[in-house]
Every structure is written in structure tokens, then in C-alpha cells.
Amino acid sequence: MPKVGMHPIRRQQLIRATLTTIDQIGLADTTLAQVASTAGLSPGIVSHYFGDKDGLLNATMRQVLRELHAAIAKYRREARDDLPKTQLQAIIDANFDDSQVNPTAMRAWLTFWAASMHRLELARLQRVNDRRLYSNICWQFRRALPVERARDAARGLAAMIDGLWLRGSLRDSQFDVEQARTIAYDYLNRQLEGLV
């Protein structure tokens, strides 16, 4: 079946299958055979497209990050204005978009976060993403607050977002987006209180 142009399709299939498997049985129990079979392919194919298991995992994490960035970009593009508060709300909304808080995505996130503690490449990806979120937030706060205050506010909001999300990942029940947004918005409002 040597159709040309299978590369991107097969990679997508396998990355999707990896996310599904991580969701269902966890990274520790995820085998290449599992992933391949979930993708409806044979085990040998993984090395063909990703070299080895690490390659597959790295690619999967990159995909997860890409989706977060896409969500953030979309929400900010669609924000009704460019005020700091509006933009920060867009960032909050993007982080709690369904693409990010559905159980599969959340489990993948936490899985990669934990795995990054001992895997160099994942740690690198994680750190880049981490800094990007913080920078975006900080930039907006600096338009409204003195630099030191802006930095703490940014650290606080980033922590709040991750914390709400982290605690949500534990629940069996659906992540409560409204509640999370209310709490994050409240934090934001209090930081910008009496300004705009």
C-alpha cells in the first residue's frame, strides 16, 4: 500500500492512538503494540514513522502543545478588543476550552508534565510552553500594572490556571468550566481592581 503522502496521515493516526491509550490505561501501561493496534496498524510501523517510543511520545506532546497554542491564538484573535483585561480573559478562556479540559487532554497533560521530570526532551518542550504562557500573561499585566506587581500577578494567574486545571484532572466528573472561569476571572478582577 505505498500510497504517497501517507506520512502526515499515519503520524496523526498514531498520535491520536497514543493519546487514547494514555487516557485509557496510562502511559506506564502503554505499549507500542497497544498504540499500533488502536490505530489499526501493525507494531512495526511506529519505528518507521517515529524512530522509537521516545520519538512517538515527543511528537505526541508537541501535538498537545500545538493544540493549546492554537486555542489561545484563536481566542485572542476573536476577543472583542485589545484591552489587557479582555486579552487575559481570552487566555483564561482558551485554557479552559473544551479542547484542553476534556478528560483525555487533561490526562495527557498531567502525564507529560510528570514524565518531563526525567525526560530531557519533554522537559524542554514543557519549559518552552510554560514560559510562553507566563510571558503572554505578564505582557498584558504590564500594560496595566507596575512591573513588579505585574510579575507577581502573572505568576499568580498562571498558577491559578494550572492549579484549577490540575485539581480538575483528579475528578471523575466533568471539569466544571464555569466554576473555574469564575474563580480565575475573580482573581483577574481583583488584580486589576480600581485601574481600568
Next chain:
Amino acid sequence: MPKVGMHPIRRQQLIRATLTTIDQIGLADTTLAQVASTAGLSPGIVSHYFGDKDGLLNATMRQVLRELHAAIAKYRREARDDLPKTQLQAIIDANFDDSQVNPTAMRAWLTFWAASMHRLELARLQRVNDRRLYSNICWQFRRALPVERARDAARGLAAMIDGLWLRGSLRDSQFDVEQARTIAYDYLNRQLEGLV
């Protein structure tokens, strides 16, 4: 001297060795042989004291939780008064006590958090702890705020604590306790603003 009481000593040795190994090479690469050798014991001994690997892991997580509770109890006991704010500050301080934010402890935490997604017993322990933190915080807020407000404030503070801690776990550098406390205190102050 009776030779009794090897039980608790050996268990401690093995749990310590488990934490060390998780810290250094990660749970995924932690083998019982590693753990046993780190503890200066033979591989066969693990099953003698913990039944199997799961038993060891469960016991290790219990130990980590116990230490957090001990820290919280200690800080609250030593708080200068029983005012909500003071008690909540004590809870914050306990969560950022060195016993909780040293790299080994933080890695263990995140490791177990992630592992709990697919391990029933760990999930149970996690959830109990999670609720206990929330309940403690909520209880204090309710002494100062209307119930609905108290609940959101509690959710927010718990998320803030976990988020600061989570983001700290990524850093190579030492966790910045002062900064984390400043941000958490600030959140607390704003929630209780104009009350006391």
C-alpha cells in the same frame, strides 16, 4: 535488646529508597532491584514487607501524605491565634514548608498525582487528601464569608497553592518559597479584604 521491631525500620528504609529512586530516575525506570539496592537490601525483601510493587508504592504515597498532614498540623498548632486569616496562612505556610517543596518531595508528589489517574488505590488516597485540604480551607473561609463565596475562595486558594507548587516543580532551580507565599497571601488578603 529484643530483635523485634525490624518491621518498621525495614519499611522505612525501603520507602526512603523508593522516594530517592523516584527522585533520581523517575517512577517509570524504578525497579524493585534498584530500590532494594539503594536501601542496601536484597530484591526479595520487598515482597516480604509490602507484598508487591503496588504495595510499596501505596505505602510510599501514604508516607508522603502523612508528612504533609504533620506539617499542616504543626503549623496550625503553632499559629499565634485562631483567626481565619492566621489559620489559612498557617495552611499556606505548611504547604510551602521545606518538607514539601524540596525537589525530592515535589517530584514524588507529581509522580503520585499522575500515577493516581490509573491506579485505584492511589486515586483514593489522593482524593481523600485533596478533600481534606479543601475542607480545611473552606471551613476557615466560612467563618468569614458567606457560604457560596467561601466555597469559591477555598477552591481558588487550593488551586493557587497547587498551581504554585506545580509550576515550581518544573524549575531546575530551588523553589522560591518567599515568592510563592507572597502570591498566596495576596490572594488570601484580597478574598478577606475589608472584613476581619
Next chain:
Amino acid sequence: MPKVGMHPIRRQQLIRATLTTIDQIGLADTTLAQVASTAGLSPGIVSHYFGDKDGLLNATMRQVLRELHAAIAKYRREARDDLPKTQLQAIIDANFDDSQVNPTAMRAWLTFWAASMHRLELARLQRVNDRRLYSNICWQFRRALPVERARDAARGLAAMIDGLWLRGSLRDSQFDVEQARTIAYDYLNRQLEGLV
């Protein structure tokens, strides 16, 4: 120009690539993908021209043997006379011709020699060649020596040639043709001593 005759060209390419690969990484690590890529072709092509891996290996060994016979024929044709001694010297020279003692050729030889222990077809080729060398040598000795003496002299010279070559194959350095010839000539001289 008819497009016919790709057959011999492709086969040559692949056989050459096989020898190169055996030289560089050894038969044990030689994969069809390696060979094909060295030949600048695709992996699937091998089965088209040789059926399977065994077919390729057999063809490669045949080629190696053909080159030895060509060398021997050439040297004997060019010998200055038909005396036994001259003809035996020609055989010695042919065996130490550069086409036989360059590192690639020597490694291929030893590789096939070893492989022939458990591969029927290679063993057959090996044995035919082996006998041919012995017969050639023996025939010449019989022109000068009584039959029993001739047989032992032939066995000795054949062993001497193979032994010099075998020990040369170990060296990292270039095979010392002069030295090998001196030693083999000396053996020859002593066998024919006092005879002319």
C-alpha cells in the same frame, strides 16, 4: 538503445553493494535495506533480482569465486613456461593478487568460509573451489614427484596459501604480499628441491 539488459547491471550493483556492506559492518549486521541503499536502490528490488537474501548471498559468493578463477587463469596464461614450478608459482601469485588480498575481498572470503559451515549452497560452492585449487596444485606436483609425495606437497601448499591468507585477514595493516610470496615460494622450492 534498447532498455534491455538492466538485469546484469542491477545484479552487479547489488552484489558490489553486498561486498561493500559485508566489508564495512559484517554479514551479521548486513540488512537488505542497507545493501539496497548502498546500491542506491530500494529494498524491494532485491527480491526481484535474487528472490531472497540467500539468493543474493549465493550470487555474491559465486562472484568472489569467479574472480579468483579469473586471476588464476590469467596468471597461468601469462606464465613464461609450462614447467611445474613456474605454473605453481603462477598459482601462488594469483592467490596473492591484489584482487584477492585487498581487505574487502579477504573479509568476504572469510565471511563466506564461515557461513558455509551452515549453509548448504555456500558449502557446495566452497567445496568445489577447494577441490579445484587442490587439483590444480596436485596435478603440477605429480609431474615432478611420486604420487604420494605429490599429494602431501599439494595439501601442504594449499594449506600454506590459505593459512597465509587467513592470518593476513586479521591484520589491520595491509597484507604483505612480498612476504607471503617469499614464504610460499620457499615451501615450493623445498618440495621440489633437487629435482628441477
Next chain:
Amino acid sequence: MPKVGMHPIRRQQLIRATLTTIDQIGLADTTLAQVASTAGLSPGIVSHYFGDKDGLLNATMRQVLRELHAAIAKYRREARDDLPKTQLQAIIDANFDDSQVNPTAMRAWLTFWAASMHRLELARLQRVNDRRLYSNICWQFRRALPVERARDAARGLAAMIDGLWLRGSLRDSQFDVEQARTIAYDYLNRQLEGLV
């Protein structure tokens, strides 16, 4: 079954099994499972005693070399005098001792000789052995011949021994010790002719 002192016994078992397997199906088709099963043990045991397949192979080759050295030492010790000729005959005899020319041993030899072309450690062992044989022989010749003559005689005899042995390895039939000895003795006699 943790009897102590199993180490040397198990290693022997596995090395023997390796030699048997190489003899019967060849190195290329020798799997650890094969070896272990031949030894009546489980596949996992190999890594316990030899680390990995390479470790097993190295140990096996070392054993083969050890046996050759033991044979040489024994024959020289038992030689009736210390004359060069007698000692050289002892070396020849040792190389054609049954421990060296039984089919299993010969196949192992040739296998390792070929394998050493692309395996560093085997090459090292091979070269050490190679030099030792040459040195021993050369030393004896130098007691009877001028240095240059001694060196060529040593190279010739070493090549003769290896060549006879190499050609013998091809035969299905039993190695003809008498014939080989006759030919090697003859070479020796002619080199020392008119001296002692």
C-alpha cells in the same frame, strides 16, 4: 534455588551450550533462547551471568582460547626434551590435539575468527592469541636459525598450522590428524634441515 557457588557452574553450562548451538546451527541462527534451553535454563539467566549476548560470546571465545593454551602447555610440558625441534613438534601436536580438531571446536574457531572482523573485543582476543602462537614458534626457531630466517620460518609454520586446520574445517569427514602432522612435521624438518 539460591545455592551459593553456582556462578562458575552456570557459566560453564551456558558456554558449553553456546558452543553446542554454534556447532549445530551456526552463530547467525544462535539465539539466547536456544542457548538457554540447550543448557536447560531459562532465557533470562544469560543476562544474569553475562550481561548480554556479547558478554556470552566473549566469554565463550575466551574459553576456547584457554583450552588451546592449556593443550599447548600440556604438550610442551610433556615433551621429552627442550630441543627446538621437539618443542616445535609439541606445539604442532597441541594444535592438532583432539580438543582442537573435533568438529565442534573447529567450527567455533572459524566462527570466532570471522566474527572478530567486526567485533572489537573478539578481535583483541584473536590478536593476542595470534601473536602468542607466533612468538612461541619464533622463539624456538631463533634458537636454531638466524633471526630473519627464523621469522619467516615462524610465519610459515604458523600459516601452515592454521591452513591445515582451516581446510580441515570444511570437510564433513573427521579431521585427518596423522596427515596434518606429517605435513607440518615435514615443513619443520625442511626448515631445520642440516642443522641440529
Next chain:
DNA sequence: AATGAATGAGTCTTCATTCAT
């Protein structure tokens, strides 16, 4: 004629667990 994607059987290796001592 030639490609190269895909398969799937087979190998090495790891490791939790058992158990004789």
C-alpha cells in the same frame, strides 16, 4: 522496472516475583 509503505514474526532484554537455603 521500480518503489517504499506496511506487515508481523522473531530477538534481545528487562524485571516482578518466587523460593530454596
Next chain:
DNA sequence: CATGAATGAAGACTCATTCAT
């Protein structure tokens, strides 16, 4: 109590071979 030898199942990875294009 404790050891550590031994097991054997399971996983990652390789690669000869096939086959649609």
C-alpha cells in the same frame, strides 16, 4: 529474617518479505 538465584512473561525494536501503485 534475609538472600539472591532463577524464572518466564512481556516489551521494544529489527528486518526479510510482500504488494499496491
